[in-house]
Amino acid sequence: MMNATNGMPRGVSPTTERFPWQWVFFAPALVGFLVFNYLPTIASFALSFFHWNLLDVPQFLGGQNYERLLQSNAFWQACVSTLQFVSLSSVLELGLAILLALLVHQQTRGKAFFKACYFLPYVTPMVAVSLVFGWLYHPDGGLLNQVLLGLGIIQHPVAWLANPQTSLLAVVSLEVWKTVGYNFLLITATLESLPAEWIEAATLEGASTWQKSTQILLPNLLPTITTVGLLTVIHTLQAFDAVYLLTQGGPQNATAVLVYWIYKNALQFFKVGEASAMAYCLCVLIVGVSLLKWWLEKRRLKEGRV
Amino acid sequence: MNQFIHSLRKLPQPAILIGFVLLTLLPFWAMLVLAFSPFDLSQPLSLLPPHWTAENFQLVHQTIPLAVYACNSFAIAILTTLGSVYVSATAGYALARLPFRYKALWQGLVWLTLMIPPQVNIVPLFILMKQAHLLNTHWAIILPACISGVMVVLYQQWFTSQPVALEESAQLEGASVWQTFWHICFPLSQGLTITLGLLAFINAWNGFLWPLIVLQEDKLKTLPLALAMLKESFRDATNWPLLMAAACLSVLPIILLYAVGQKLLINGLSQGGIKE
Known part of the structure; x- marks a missing residue:
C-alpha cells in the first residue's frame, strides 16, 4: 500500500532559506493536526481518569474507570459482539474480494464494467443503503421474508433485525456488501502489477482458471492479502453507522459493538470518563493491529518482496 | 465447504461474476422500484410494482425541506473538498521539497x-467545538475534515516521485x-x-x-441526517x-459523480493504493 518514499527529499534552491516558505506551506496542516488530532487524543487519555458528565466539575478517579470497565459484563459483551462482528465481516469481505478479483482478472471482456459495479456500494451513502436493507429484512413484507415464505423455507415471517441470532448477520451483510468492492480494488491492483505473461503461458499450456488462480496468482497475492486483511480488521473495528442505523445495538445488545457503546456512553448517558476509557481500549487494539501491519510490511521490504 | 468449492469450480466464471453483480x-x-411504488398497506411491496408512480417524490418535498438539506450537504462537501486538497497538497509539497529542520x-x-x-477523539472534539462556539455550525464538520493524514502522505509521495528539473529551472528564472x-507542481498532480x-x-x-453529534438544529442538518430522521418519524x-x-x-448526486469520475477514481485508487 504505502510505499516508502523513494530516496531523500530534495531541497529546491538556496533562495528558499531566506523566506520560511516551508512553514507557510506546512503550517495549516500542522495546526490542524495539533488541534484536531493530537489535542483531542491527549485530552481523551486524560478524561479517561475522570468522572465527568459534561456539566459539573470533573472528578479525578485514577484508574477506576478502567477497573470498572474490566469488571463490567456490558463491556465484555461489547467485546464479544465486536469480535464476532469483526471476524465475520473481515473473513467475508476478504474472501469475496479475493474470489472476485481472481475471476475478474482472468476475464477477457467486461473488466471495467465489473470493477465499476463492485466498487459502487463503497461510495453510496450508508444511511440510504441502510434504509433499503431495513426493508429487505423487515418482518412485515420485507423482501427476504417474501422470498423465503414463497419458497416454503419458513412458515412464519421472521424479524431478522429483532432476533438476537440473526441481527448480527444482518448488520454484517450490510457492512460486507458495502466494503467488498474496496478490498476487491486493492487486490486487483496487485494482480494487475504481476507480469501478464505468467497467465498467458499457463493458458497456452491448458491450465484451468482454478489452477491458474491457486497455483500462480494466489501465492503472489499473499503479502497483499495480509495487508488488506489487517486494514479490513482496523476498518471493521471502527464500524458504527451500520449498527446505529439498522439495530441501534439491539436486540439484547447482540449488535452493540464497542464504537456504539462509546457513542452511547458519551453522548446519551454523558459518562464521558467511561467512554474515554473504552475508546482507549479500542485505540490500543487498533494501534496494535496497525503496528503488526507496519511490521509485516517492513519485514517484507527488507526481504525485497514488495 | 469442500463440496461448495467443488461446485464453484464447475460454474462458468462469468456466471459467478454476474451473480455478484446482481x-x-x-x-x-429495490430503492428505485420502491420509490416509484404506490403506498398501499394492504399489499406487500414487490420488486415489480403493479404500476409506477412519481407521487412519492412530490410527497417528499411536502414532508421535509429536502432542498435545504441538500444545500447543507453540498456546502459541507464542497468546502471540505477544497479545504482538504489545499491543506494536504501544500503540506505534502513542503515535506517533499522544502528544507525543514527536524523533518x-x-x-x-x-x-x-x-x-x-x-x-x-470524538468526545474531546465535541467539547472543543462547544468551547469554540462552533456546535451547530457547518464549520464543526468542515474544519476537522480538512485535515487528513492520508492525503498529506499521498501528496508527499507523489511530489517526491516527480523529477526536480522543471522546478529548478523555474526558480532560476526567478519564480518564488x-x-x-x-x-507548475500542483497542476501536474491533477x-x-x-x-x-x-x-x-x-x-x-x-x-x-460526526454530523449527528454536532448538528442539532434542524435547518443545518445534512441529507443523511434528514433521512435517518425521516425514518424515525414513522411510528407504526x-x-x-x-x-x-x-x-x-440523496444518492443521486453521488451516482452522477460516480458515473462521470468512476474511471479516474478506480484507476487512481488502484495505482496509488489509497487506504481508508
Whole structure:
C-alpha cells in the first residue's frame, strides 16, 4: 500500500532559506493536526481518569474507570459482539474480494464494467443503503421474508433485525456488501502489477482458471492479502453507522459493538470518563493491529518482496 | 465447504461474476422500484410494482425541506473538498521539497495520525467545538475534515516521485516557491488531486456519526441526517415508498459523480493504493 518514499527529499534552491516558505506551506496542516488530532487524543487519555458528565466539575478517579470497565459484563459483551462482528465481516469481505478479483482478472471482456459495479456500494451513502436493507429484512413484507415464505423455507415471517441470532448477520451483510468492492480494488491492483505473461503461458499450456488462480496468482497475492486483511480488521473495528442505523445495538445488545457503546456512553448517558476509557481500549487494539501491519510490511521490504 | 468449492469450480466464471453483480445492484434496484411504488398497506411491496408512480417524490418535498438539506450537504462537501486538497497538497509539497529542520519529527507527526482511530477523539472534539462556539455550525464538520493524514502522505509521495528539473529551472528564472508550486507542481498532480478530491467529496457527503453529534438544529442538518430522521418519524407503519424516494434523491448526486469520475477514481485508487 504505502510505499516508502523513494530516496531523500530534495531541497529546491538556496533562495528558499531566506523566506520560511516551508512553514507557510506546512503550517495549516500542522495546526490542524495539533488541534484536531493530537489535542483531542491527549485530552481523551486524560478524561479517561475522570468522572465527568459534561456539566459539573470533573472528578479525578485514577484508574477506576478502567477497573470498572474490566469488571463490567456490558463491556465484555461489547467485546464479544465486536469480535464476532469483526471476524465475520473481515473473513467475508476478504474472501469475496479475493474470489472476485481472481475471476475478474482472468476475464477477457467486461473488466471495467465489473470493477465499476463492485466498487459502487463503497461510495453510496450508508444511511440510504441502510434504509433499503431495513426493508429487505423487515418482518412485515420485507423482501427476504417474501422470498423465503414463497419458497416454503419458513412458515412464519421472521424479524431478522429483532432476533438476537440473526441481527448480527444482518448488520454484517450490510457492512460486507458495502466494503467488498474496496478490498476487491486493492487486490486487483496487485494482480494487475504481476507480469501478464505468467497467465498467458499457463493458458497456452491448458491450465484451468482454478489452477491458474491457486497455483500462480494466489501465492503472489499473499503479502497483499495480509495487508488488506489487517486494514479490513482496523476498518471493521471502527464500524458504527451500520449498527446505529439498522439495530441501534439491539436486540439484547447482540449488535452493540464497542464504537456504539462509546457513542452511547458519551453522548446519551454523558459518562464521558467511561467512554474515554473504552475508546482507549479500542485505540490500543487498533494501534496494535496497525503496528503488526507496519511490521509485516517492513519485514517484507527488507526481504525485497514488495 | 469442500463440496461448495467443488461446485464453484464447475460454474462458468462469468456466471459467478454476474451473480455478484446482481447481488450488488439488488439494493439499488429495490430503492428505485420502491420509490416509484404506490403506498398501499394492504399489499406487500414487490420488486415489480403493479404500476409506477412519481407521487412519492412530490410527497417528499411536502414532508421535509429536502432542498435545504441538500444545500447543507453540498456546502459541507464542497468546502471540505477544497479545504482538504489545499491543506494536504501544500503540506505534502513542503515535506517533499522544502528544507525543514527536524523533518523526521514533522513527518512522524503526520504518519502517527494514521494510526489513531477517530473514535478516540470524538468526545474531546465535541467539547472543543462547544468551547469554540462552533456546535451547530457547518464549520464543526468542515474544519476537522480538512485535515487528513492520508492525503498529506499521498501528496508527499507523489511530489517526491516527480523529477526536480522543471522546478529548478523555474526558480532560476526567478519564480518564488509559491509560484513554482501553484503554476507548475500542483497542476501536474491533477490526476491525484481529482482522485483525492472525489473521495473527499464522497466522504463528506456520506458522513453520518460526526454530523449527528454536532448538528442539532434542524435547518443545518445534512441529507443523511434528514433521512435517518425521516425514518424515525414513522411510528407504526413505515411509508417505505416515501423513504426510498428521499433515499434516491440523496444518492443521486453521488451516482452522477460516480458515473462521470468512476474511471479516474478506480484507476487512481488502484495505482496509488489509497487506504481508508
